[in-house]
Amino acid sequence: MTELSEAQLRRVAEARQQHGSERAAARALGMNRDTFRYQVKRAAEKGLLGFKPVLPGFELKRSSAQLDADGNVQKEWVKQHKEAGPKFEMPAGQVMKGVSAFVDGEGRIRHQWIKTRNDTITPDLVTALTNVFARYEGRARLVQAPRRVERNQLNVFPIADPHNGLLAWKPQTGADYDLKIGRERLLDKASDIMALAPRSREALIANLGDWYHANDQRNVTPKSKHQLDVDGRWFKVLEAGVEVFMRIIDMGLARHEVVEVINIPGNHDPEATCALALALKMFYARNKRVKIAFPADIYYRRFGVSLLGCAHGDKLPPPRMAMAMAVDQRRAWGETAYHWFLYGHIHKESANTIGDVRVESFSTIADKDHHAFAGGWRNAQALNVITLDKRAGEISRQRVNIPPPEMRAA
Structure with missing residues (x-):
């Protein structure tokens, strides 16, 4: 897909903030909803939608706050990262070759990598x-x-x-x-x-x-x-x-x-x-x-x-x-x-x-x-x-x- 210019992304971001919903904003810009949603996610990646609440295409990773003596929030920090993709499905004609994992100090899995290869055994x-x-x-x-x-x-x-x-x-x-x-x-x-x-x-x-x-x-x-x-x-x-x-x-x-x-x-x-x-x-x-x-x-x-x-x-x-x-x-x-x-x-x-x-x-x-x-x-x-x-x-x-x-x- 052609890379979107900053002007295009700002236009999409402003439309979403103005109309409040993806459906209404997409209709106002004459776009289909899938195209609008894709461009909104790209705008969010560039920070054009602000940082609160959680942006489209992102998920909350960490949240912390500074409170005063009365327990009121003085400052708040929110860390977001790109949301997980769709559930992994083995591609047709492939079999699992192996799995690699990144673990923390307690041995818990943080990330995994699935390796596949062409399935030559079953068809043969x-x-x-x-x-x-x-x-x-x-x-x-x-x-x-x-x-x-x-x-x-x-x-x-x-x-x-x-x-x-x-x-x-x-x-x-x-x-x-x-x-x-x-x-x-x-x-x-x-x-x-x-x-x-x-x-x-x-x-x-x-x-x-x-x-x-x-x-x-x-x-x-x-x-x-x-x-x-x-x-x-x-x-x-x-x-x-x-x-x-x-x-x-x-x-x-x-x-x-x-x-x-x-x-x-x-x-x-x-x-x-x-x-x-x-x-x-x-x-x-x-x-x-x-x-x-x-x-x-x-x-x-x-x-x-x-x-x-x-x-x-x-x-x-x-x-x-x-x-x-x-x-x-x-x-x-x-x-x-x-x-x-x-x-x-x-x-x-x-x-x-x-x-x-x-x-x-x-x-x-x-x-x-x-x-x-x-x-x-x-x-x-x-x-x-x-x-x-x-x-x-x-x-x-x-x-x-x-x-x-x-x-x-x-």
């Missing part, structure tokens, strides 16, 4: 995944549907925190673990639990988050920036995770007429989960027996007299799960008898009842990384299937255990 991730799986779109192998199923039953397969790509070294963590071991274990135990599941008409395969150990090739948790030990190149891990999930879906199709898949973003893999869901959706695009749900942070599903919800557990703590379900699903809540919320994140099994809602977490099947081992986190490892009936709610559970490292076959 989605583009690479789309290019690789585009040639497979709609070409999923047709698995023959089972002949006889229980039409009023739903099998729920929770898979919590498999952390595909996690790398662990036995001398440091008590057990070796890598992409190959994780892939074989997940497929082996998924096959076992599918074999134990009743032949229900519907299946719900619930990825409760952290399907991948790392979100991208930086190998850190996106929010906390904790360093992660990852096996192999990122795209190798990404592709292996998609291939394993497709194998599990095909297992489900062999025993169920309809398979629904949900992918909850975890704190380790928020963007990678979206890419996973995209790949699966493209691959099964023409298979009417497979439903790939949108990868939302919270998922709800009604089945007869049961209402269930799913979340990862990092954003929505268990005490709030029941309240979220009651508010988000008001009608379904009132029309159902059994309420159930599933989550992962804590890598162990737990169950609590909040009101009439069973809030339940599920264990990981992955071994411990260095961080978990050093922190003393220990838990049993298993896969489960829970069967719901449309009229009776939960009617059965089956479980496949993973033995501890010292009891596994060599």
